[in-house]
Amino acid sequence: MSANVVEIVQRHVAVDATLAGARLDQAVAALLPEFSRSRLQQWIDAGQVLVNDAPRRCRDKVWCGDAIRVDAQLAVSDTCIAQDIALNVVYEDAALLVINKPAGLVVHPAAGNPDGTLQNALLHYAPALATIPRAGIVHRLDKDTSGLLVIAKTLAAHRSLVEQLQAREVHREYRALVIGEVVAGGRIEASVGRHPTQRLRMAVVAHGRPAVTHYRVLARLPGHTLLAVELETGRTHQIRVHLTHLHFPLVGDHVYGSRPRPPKGCAPALTTALQTFPRQALHAIRLGLIHPTSGEPMQWEIPQATDITALLELLQQEAARGTDPT
Structure with a gap:
């Protein structure tokens, strides 16, 4: 983050009767919901929020008719550069951008992936996203997971989406092709945290963060099962960890130790496809949320990823041949 790259924020609002007697930080948060309360408190502490042309403290009370003026600077990230990387845009309006992320695209820069990420692509597609934390990215998919991601285009939308995620109000559904034949659907409630000895992996651990995953069976195939998976929480690698914990990687x-298990006596094409499948077979197929501006419920659904579909077709062909699934 560079202090030399800034956007000027100027707002003029008045306190009404409903906020009379409230703390300044509470009142300004209600009057300017596009900014987080912590950001507004920082501006108040820095003397960038004036009440009747005078600086005040966060705890100072305001009264009906008081004039509040914000004259602040919003830092813009210059550590992530814009790059012309193609995006598959599913939906866009003034507040939201919904994309279909391909497998292989990292969501944001990190160790080992300094650029070439979704965040770099977003800054090229919509340069104004530089003023939004992480270019509007409020949740993530693993590099090799494909599917739907929502991006906030404004600070108000960012705040709304973060609050919806924290309140578990964002509906996320995935398609997962797992090894083994799952008998029935269910609910997994098991805390997820860093693996005690393998630092690149997560695991079900007692000291982890609470995590809940729901799953149901869509199709039983030779030696494999297609699941619909829904997240109640969004921990790192949650679906991958929970399904591995059930011994259905x-x-x-x-x-997470998944090894190809071609059905006994299956067609060579299926054996090759299972042995060479290049990523985890996980696709975010459906996304639902409350629109930050209109308050209306919205939902998007995309087709299954083509590489998973091709593998499913081979498994279905194998099932039609009557191969012994053991």
Whole structure:
């Protein structure tokens, strides 16, 4: 973050009767909901929020008719550069951008991936996103997970989406192709945290963060099962960890020890496809939330990822051949 790259924020609002007697930080948060309360408190402490042309403290009370003026600077990230990377845009309006992320695209820069990420692509697609934390990215998908992601285009939308995620009000549904034949759907409630010895992996651990995953069976295939998976929480690698914990790892998830298990006597094409599948077979197929501006419920659904569909077709062909699934 560079202090030399800034956007000027200027707002003039008046306190009404409903906020009379409230603390300044509470009142300004209600009057300027596009900014987080912590950001507004920082501006108040820095003397960038004036009440009747005078600086005040966060705890000072305001009264009906008081004039509040914000004259602040919003830092813009210059550590992530804009790059011309193609985006598959599913939906866009003034507040939201919904994309279909391909497998292989990292969401934001990190160790080992300094650029070439979704965040770099977003800054090229919509330069104004530089004023939004992480270019509007409020949740993530693993590099090799494909599917729907929502991006906030304004600070108000960012705040709304973060609050919806924290309140578990964002609906996220995935398609997961797992190794093994799952008998029935269920609910997994098991805390997820860093693996005690393997630092690149997460695991079900007693000291982890609470995590809840719901799953149901969509299709039983030779030696495999297609699941619909819904997240109640959003921990790192949650679906991958929870399904591995149940001994039904995702096809292609080598990080969590998934090894190809072609059905006995299956067609060579299926054996090759299972052995060479290049990523975890996980696709974010449906996304639902409350629109930050209109308050209306919205939902998007995209087709299954083509590489997973191709693998499913081979498994379905195998089932039609009557192969012994053991």
